Amino acid sequence: MPIYDYFCNDCRKSFELVLTLKEHDAEKIKCPKCGGKNVEQAAASFFAVTSKKS
Numbered sequence: 001m002p003i004y005d006y007f008c009n010d011c012r013k014s015f016e017l018v019l020t021l022k023e024h025d026a027e028k029i030k031c032p033k034c035g036g037k038n039v040e041q042a043a044a045s046f047f048a049v050t051s052k053k054s
């Protein structure tokens with residue numbers, strides 16, 4: 001699962017979200033801390049957490 005790094009400009013916190021590509025494309029990202037939408041994507045760490053695929 002792709003993990004996206006975001007930074008909230010409202011509460012000045014970075015957070016990670018695991019999103020599907022569909023969710024990511026929708027661009028309705030909200031900060032989980034303050035619920036604001038003033039967030040920007042910092043980086044995309046695809047498959048940063050590796051696990052054995054079945």
Ligand SMILES: [Zn+2]
Nearest residue numbers: 008011031034
């Ligand atoms: Zn926030």
